[in-house]
Amino acid sequence: MAQHETDVVIVGAGLAGLAAATHLHRAGVPCAVLEADDDVGGRVRTDVVDGFRLDRGFQILNPAYPAVRRLVDVDALRLGRYWRAVRVADDDHVSLLGQPLDVPRALRDIAARRYLSAKDLAALAALSARVAAGPAKAIVDREDRTTLDELRHAGLSERAVRTVFRPFLSGVFLEAELSTSARFFQLVWRSFLRSAPSLPALGMGELPRQLARRLPTTAVHLDTPVEEVRPGAVRTAGGDVWRARAVLVATDGSTAARLAGTPEPRWNSGTTWYFAPPRSPLPEPVIVVDARGGPIVTTSVVSEVCPTYAPSDRALVSASALTSLPDAEVRRALGRLYRTDAAGWPLLGRYEIARGLPSMPPPHDIRRDVRLDDGLYVCGDHRDTSSLQGALASGARAARAVLREVGARV
Ligand SMILES: Cc1cc2nc3c(=O)[nH]c(=O)nc-3n(C[C@H](O)[C@H](O)[C@H](O)COP(=O)(O)OP(=O)(O)OC[C@H]3O[C@@H](n4cnc5c(N)ncnc54)[C@H](O)[C@@H]3O)c2cc1C
Numbered sequence: 494m495a496q497h498e499t500d501v502v503i504v505g506a507g508l509a510g511l512a513a514a515t516h517l518h519r520a521g522v523p524c525a526v527l528e529a530d531d532d533v534g535g536r537v538r539t540d541v542v543d544g545f546r547l548d549r550g551f552q553i554l555n556p557a558y559p560a561v562r563r564l565v566d567v568d569a570l571r572l573g574r575y576w577r578a579v580r581v582a583d584d585d586h587v588s589l590l591g592q593p594l595d596v597p598r599a600l601r602d603i604a605a606r607r608y609l610s611a612k613d614l615a616a617l618a619a620l621s622a623r624v625a626a627g628p629a630k631a632i633v634d635r636e637d638r639t640t641l642d643e644l645r646h647a648g649l650s651e652r653a654v655r656t657v658f659r660p661f662l663s664g665v666f667l668e669a670e671l672s673t674s675a676r677f678f679q680l681v682w683r684s685f686l687r688s689a690p691s692l693p694a695l696g697m698g699e700l701p702r703q704l705a706r707r708l709p710t711t712a713v714h715l716d717t718p719v720e721e722v723r724p725g726a727v728r729t730a731g732g733d734v735w736r737a738r739a740v741l742v743a744t745d746g747s748t749a750a751r752l753a754g755t756p757e758p759r760w761n762s763g764t765t766w767y768f769a770p771p772r773s774p775l776p777e778p779v780i781v782v783d784a785r786g787g788p789i790v791t792t793s794v795v796s797e798v799c800p801t802y803a804p805s806d807r808a809l810v811s812a813s814a815l816t817s818l819p820d821a822e823v824r825r826a827l828g829r830l831y832r833t834d835a836a837g838w839p840l841l842g843r844y845e846i847a848r849g850l851p852s853m854p855p856p857h858d859i860r861r862d863v864r865l866d867d868g869l870y871v872c873g874d875h876r877d878t879s880s881l882q883g884a885l886a887s888g889a890r891a892a893r894a895v896l897r898e899v900g901a902r903v
Pocket residue numbers: 504505506507508509510527528529530533534535536537549550551552553554717718719720743744745748763846848849850872873874875878879880881882883884
């Protein structure tokens with residue numbers, strides 16, 4: 494049992510903890526990051542299986558997120574970009590809907606008005622203009638409601654919501670009721686309007702790894718679960734004690750509740766499957782949604798976005814659902830969505846994630862306190878929004894609070 498001393502101890506090397514460590518390091522404040530797992534990244538990790546890159550749960554990076562622009566060397570990630578469009582599949586048709594300037598071939602299906610009427614298109618244009626204009630603060634300060642109410646209020650028809658928005662957004666929120674805060678929806682929509690959703694060439698896990706590489710090599714301690722936290726000290730499961738001027742709990746919301754007494758969030762969950770079909774079933778970097786509402790909420794040929802996700806001449810398909818399903822049912826659903834026989838597609842991996850996103854019912858407070866006590870701080874997506882942006886921004890906010898209080902004495 495060893496005793497250690499440093500200026501700031503950060504518990505957890507997910508994006509929030511790494512963002513906080515980056516800010517403290519830039520300010521010249523030494524810190525130690527204690528991580529329970531065997532690598533950095535938390536919910537953002539990538540496994541390499543037979544030469545395929547499998548993100549632990551399908552997710553996408555939006556390079557327009559303000560915290561990403563501030564903290565991440567986006568060029569070094571060598572992003573592959575999705576089209577700003579969705580393929581909407583039903584029993585007898587697959588339509589392409591999206592931003593026509595980006596994806597001109599979407600024009601034909603938009604004009605066909607199978608899912609979006611002229612009134613829907615006008616409502617969507619007005620909603621997008623309102624969300625894109627002005628500062629993000631205007632969205633945060635606006636009265637909150639559910640996303641479903643927001644879409645209805647914007648004038649979108651029940652058909653547009655049922656066939657396009659609900660399938661697409663349930664993949665983003667990991668819930669199908671669209672009961673998530675409209676503030677969050679509008680912030681996400683604003684980012685989609687500004688930039689295409691993307692994947693790093695080496696997988697989503699490259700994002701936290703890039704942040705960790707910029708820290709001193711001795712800063713991150715892996716396989717070091719923390720058992721107990723007090724202002725100014727933590728105890729690890731191995732019995733080591735770390736004393737510090739400030740302790741920052743950067744774990745997921747449930748662990749933060751146990752260690753630091755913050756309210757425990759409710760969780761939205763999901764499952765992602767990865768298949769390796771013999772050839773790409775859709776040669777387009779696009780997200781496919783099911784107009785019939787499931788059971789697969791989103792699927793895409795990930796290797797069309799980033800060929801580096803699969804060995805050359807192979808394809809990688811991801812499929813995500815809100816629950817667990819038999820693999821055979823997933824293959825059947827994919828066969829229908831891609832208009833092919835997917836029964837023989839080899840399964841590469843399945844990730845069932847019970848604690849995916851802290852749920853965000855309205856009114857959602859986008860900036861929850863990060864200072865709990867003298868010398869005790871908390872950050873993580875459960876303090877901001879359940880997203881990469883929320884995790885990074887909360888880490889930055891907590892680091893600033895630590896610097897205000899402790900920096901002067903360091
Ligand atoms: C399936 C899925 C899809 C998603 N899709 C998107 C998306 O498309 N776009 C988007 O913006 N966001 C998405 N997200 C959300 C985003 O990934 C998370 O909001 C973000 O990564 C949370 O980061 P965090 O640092 O707050 O928490 P975490 O990533 O949970 O990090 C917490 C860290 O603390 C460590 N820890 C826990 N307990 C201890 C302990 N006792 N001692 C030491 N360390 C401990 C954990 O091991 C972990 O490394 C998705 C999430 C999931 C799961």
